Every structure is written in C-alpha cells, then in structure tokens.
Amino acid sequence: xxxxxxxxxxxxxxxxxxxxxxxxxxxxxxxxxxxxxxxxxxxxxxxxxxxxxxxxxxxxxxxxxxxxxxxxxxxxxxxxxxxxxxxxxxxxxxxxxxxxxxxxxxxxxxxxxxxxxxxxxxxxxxxxxxxxxxxxxxxxxxxxxxxxxxxxxxxxxxxxxxxxxxxxxxxxxxxxxxxxxxxxxxxxxxxxxxxxxxxxxxxxxxxxxxxxxxxxxxxxxxxxxxxxxxxxxxxxxxxxxxxxxxxxxxxxxxxxxxxxxxxxxxxxxxxxxxxxxxxxxxxxxxxxxxxxxxxxxxxxxxxxxxxxxxxxxxxxxxxxxxxxxxxxxxxxxxxxxx
Amino acid sequence: xxxxxxxxxxxxxxxxxxxxxxxxxxxxxxxxxxxxxxxxxxxxxxxxxxxxxxxxxxxxxxxxxxxxxxxxxxxxxxxxxxxxxxxxxxxxxxxxxxxxxxxxxxxxxxxxxxxxxxxxxxxxxxxxxxxxxxxxxxxxxxxxxxxxxxxxxxxxxxxxxx
Numbered sequence: 001x002x003x004x005x006x007x008x009x010x011x012x013x014x015x016x017x018x019x020x021x022x023x024x025x026x027x028x029x030x031x032x033x034x035x036x037x038x039x040x041x042x043x044x045x046x047x048x049x050x051x052x053x054x055x056x057x058x059x060x061x062x063x064x065x066x067x068x069x070x071x072x073x074x075x076x077x078x079x080x081x082x083x084x085x086x087x088x089x090x091x092x093x094x095x096x097x098x099x100x101x102x103x104x105x106x107x108x109x110x111x112x113x114x115x116x117x118x119x120x121x122x123x124x125x126x127x128x129x130x131x132x133x134x135x136x137x138x139x140x141x142x143x144x145x146x147x148x149x150x151x152x153x154x155x156x157x158x159x160x161x162x163x164x165x166x167x168x169x170x171x172x173x174x175x176x177x178x179x180x181x182x183x184x185x186x187x188x189x190x191x192x193x194x195x196x197x198x199x200x201x202x203x204x205x206x207x208x209x210x211x212x213x214x215x216x217x218x219x220x221x222x223x224x225x226x227x228x229x230x231x232x233x234x235x236x237x238x239x240x241x242x243x244x245x246x247x248x249x250x251x252x253x254x255x256x257x258x259x260x261x262x263x264x265x266x267x268x269x270x271x272x273x274x275x276x277x278x279x280x281x282x283x284x285x286x287x288x289x290x291x292x293x294x295x296x297x298x299x300x301x302x303x304x305x306x307x308x309x310x311x312x313x314x315x316x317x318x319x320x321x322x323x324x325x326x327x328x329x330x331x332x333x334x335x336x337x338x
Numbered sequence: 339x340x341x342x343x344x345x346x347x348x349x350x351x352x353x354x355x356x357x358x359x360x361x362x363x364x365x366x367x368x369x370x371x372x373x374x375x376x377x378x379x380x381x382x383x384x385x386x387x388x389x390x391x392x393x394x395x396x397x398x399x400x401x402x403x404x405x406x407x408x409x410x411x412x413x414x415x416x417x418x419x420x421x422x423x424x425x426x427x428x429x430x431x432x433x434x435x436x437x438x439x440x441x442x443x444x445x446x447x448x449x450x451x452x453x454x455x456x457x458x459x460x461x462x463x464x465x466x467x468x469x470x471x472x473x474x475x476x477x478x479x480x481x482x483x484x485x486x487x488x489x490x491x492x493x494x495x496x497x498x499x500x
C-alpha cells in the first residue's frame with residue numbers, strides 16, 4: 001500500500017476539546033483504533049488534513065449497564081464491551097456482536113464509535129488507488145457511475161457492515177451526538193439513512209449517516225425490556241477476521257408457548273443496518289411455520305443485498321434470513337428451559 | 339510536516355525519539371529505531387505479522403500511529419529473549435517447531451505472549467481465539483497451537499521450580 005499522506009494528529013482529552021479541534025481543522029476525521037480509517041487513508045480513499053485521536057478522551061471510555069439500560073462511550077474498545085460482565089448478562093446480543101467483530105487484536109484497538117460509524121464497503125471502493133483509477137473510480141469517491149448498479153442514477157449501494165448497530169437496534173438504541181451547535185440525541189433508525197432510493201429522497205451508501213457537518217458520536221444508549229432474551233450471529237468467509245457476509249441480531253420474549261415480542265436486525269446487506277419492520281404481526285402465537293415463513297417474507301422484502309462483495313447478493317440475503325431464523329429458534333428453545 | 343518528541347517505555351526501557359505525525363508505529367520501530375524484528379506483512383491489518391504489545395495488549399503496529407503511543411509501554415519481539423536466553427514462548431515455538439519460514443513468527447510470538455500474560459494457562463480454544471488475527475501460510479497452525487500450550491507448561495514448570 002501507499003505511504004501515508006501528510007496529516008496532523010490532534011490528541012484532545014475532553015469532548016469540548018474535540019469540538020474545538022474539529023472547528024480548528026476543517027476536513028478532519030476522528031480516529032479510534034484506526035483499523036478501518038488508517039487502511040482507507042493508505043489506500044488513498046481519503047486524505048484528511050488532520051486526525052483527531054479519540055482514545056485520550058476519558059469521559060467517553062465508560063460502560064454503564066444494568067437490567068434496564070445500557071450506555072457505552074464512543075472510545076470504549078470492542079474488547080472491553082465484549083468482555084463486560086453486565087453487558088454479557090443483560091445484553092448478550094451486544095456482547096456477542098462486539099466479540100465477533102474482526103479478530104482479537106483488532107478488537108483491542110477498535111472502538112465503539114468507530115464501529116457505529118463504520119464506513120460502508122464495496123468491492124469497487126475498498127481497493128487501492130490504482131485499482132480504482134483503472135476503473136474510472138466509482139460514485140462513492142470521485143467517479144460518475146456506480147459499478148454495482150450502472151443505471152442507479154447517482155445512487156451508491158455500498159454496504160453497511162458494522163455489527164454493533166444491529167445489536168443496539170434490537171434495544172431501540174440511540175446515539176448521543178456533539179457538534180458545533182451543541183448536543184442532541186438521535187434514534188439509530190434516524191442516524192442510518194442509507195435507503196438508496198432511486199428518487200434520491202434519502203441517503204445512500206455514500207451518505208449513510210445523518211450527522212451534521214463536524215458532528216460526532218459521544219455515546220450509544222439502549223433500553224432493555226423485561227423478559228427479553230437476545231443473541232447475535234454472523235457468517236464470514238474467513239471466520240477469524242472478515243467483515244460479515246451477513247449478520248443478524250434477534251431479541252424475543254417468550255410467555256409460556258406464546259411469542260410475545262420479536263425484534264430482528266440485519267447487517268452486511270443494505271447500505272444501512274436494517275431493523276425489520278412488521279415483526280409485531282408475527283407475535284401472539286407459538287413459534288410455528290407461520291412465524292418462520294413470515295420472517296422469511298420480511299427478509300425477502302426488506303433486505304436488498306447488491307453485488308458489493310465477492311459473494312453474490314442473493315446468497316447474502318439468504319444467509320441473513322437463515323441466521324435470523326436459526327437464532328430465533330435457538331432463543332425460543334432456550335427461553336423454554338430457563 | 340509536524341514532528342514531535344515521543345517518549346515510550348520500549349522493551350522495558352525509557353526510549354525518547356522524534357516521530358512525524360503520519361508515521362506508523364511499525365515504521366518508527368523498524369526505520370527509526372532499527373528494531374527489525376517486527377515484520378511488515380500485508381500492511382493493512384489482515385495478517386498480524388506486525389503485532390506488538392502496547393500496555394501488555396497485542397495491537398497491529400501497521401495501523402497504529404506512533405505519536406498515539408506516547409507514554410505507553412511498547413514490547414516488541416526483541417523484548418522476549420533475556421541476554422540470549424529464550425523466553426518460554428520462544429522455547430515453545432523452537433521446541434515444538436512452531437516456525438517454518440518465520441515471516442509470521444514475531445507476530446505470533448507477541449500475540450501469544452499477550453495471551454500468556456493475561457492467561458498463563460490457556461485452553462486450546464482460548465489459544466485459537468487469541469491467535470485469530472494472525473495468519474501463517476506454512477505451518478497449518480497445529481504446531482503453533484502446540485507451541486503456545488508447551489510454553490504455558492514451561493511457565494508452570496518455571497513457577498514450581500522457583
């Protein structure tokens with residue numbers, strides 16, 4: 001890969017310093033572990049004039065989790081989140097998702113903020129400068145055409161593949177943001193806007209988050225519900241490191257033989273993490289064919305995997321459906337014995 | 339280009355130097371400090387050959403900016419041997435044939451060392467998990483896992499002897 005271009009590293013210790021550093025360095029990027037951003041910089045995908053190192057901001061390194069709610073700072077590492085006893089006890093989907101991201105060494109480096117904001121990926125994007133250049137670049141960088149969908153009329157289909165977002169979506173997660181105009185909270189369903197609609201009315205694989213300029217994630221929060229059990233599973237080509245072919249989080253509540261609550265979130269397929277709409281209609285009875293067929297249908301309708309990886313899109317959609325179904329069955333069976 | 343003083347505790351000793359902001363820890367170790375034990379592999383965080391320990395935890399030096407390590411303890415493969423005497427993990431790899439071509443070995447040694455520092459008696463599954471970020475294209479991994487297990491046994495022997 002190429003040598004790194006020149007940039008300045010800023011090392012703030014408070015959130016206020018980060019806001020000031022962003023104002024002082026237009027075009028800067030925040031960096032946590034650098035496991036994604038540094039690779040992209042070396043590939044010439046981006047060349048920010050300044051990197052703001054978030055690993056020194058102590059107030060963003062805390063995890064608060066109990067049976068009711070969880071709050072995780074953006075500078076918490078993925079390994080810390082995966083190993084936290086309260087997270088494992090009350091939010092197994094979140095702990096499992098964190099523990100399945102990349103490899104163990106990456107998890108020591110990578111941060112929660114980095115995975116929540118993980119750049120979308122595509123085989124035409126995550127390549128070296130000369131590779132992309134020989135292909136006339138693509139929409140997500142400086143090109144004029146999406147090579148995945150040449151007739152997309154300016155819409156990018158790069159895939160969101162962060163694992164924490166679907167896990168937090170199961171628990172109605174939201175992010176706490178800071179920026180030049182102060183702080184605000186935003187539900188994750190409104191943070192991720194990569195719907196890639198043809199009329200351009202929403203975001204896409206390129207504009208995949210609704211952050212204002214210079215705004216950034218401070219913390220992720222979520223709420224538990226009584227009796228909810230949860231899990232996360234994903235499939236990878238190379239199990240120990242790779243980004244997901246597809247990932248699925250499921251949370252459900254079982255009352256005797258009745259499915260009382262069902263929540264499903266999918267990643268690695270669309271330009272956004274998808275919390276499936278319509279799962280409420282599957283509740284109210286036992287977990288039978290009606291539920292599994294209904295879940296398949298929701299996946300078929302809402303999961304749109306394009307050819308952004310080496311594995312074909314239709315295969316990733318099937319994997320997403322199978323992962324969700326198996327996980328749902330497993331959680332249902334376990335809930336009977338507990 | 340901005341440069342700044344960089345103070346590390348490198349392999350147990352204070353180390354003062356100067357690093358540019360855009361210098362990676364891997365390049366700082368190899369090019370500036372001439373510690374070439376740490377290897378450059380894929381250069382993109384996929385192979386683990388460049389693994390070093392920062393505050394006892396394995397990290398990829400090819401994705402770590404040198405200036406962000408200020409004040410931290412950095413241990414490279416050069417830290418392992420004591421005056422020519424191999425450490426437990428090095429003896430493990432030596433005696434159980436954990437190295438073939440050797441290009442990945444410094445990374446495996448440091449990832450394993452990181453594991454043994456936090457868990458001196460790992461199971462085979464724990465060894466496999468801890469080495470998940472490292473690639474070896476020669477050994478097929480079986481001998482490497484044996485090597486780490488052997489090193490854990492050596493550590494236990496040393497403890498009972500002492």
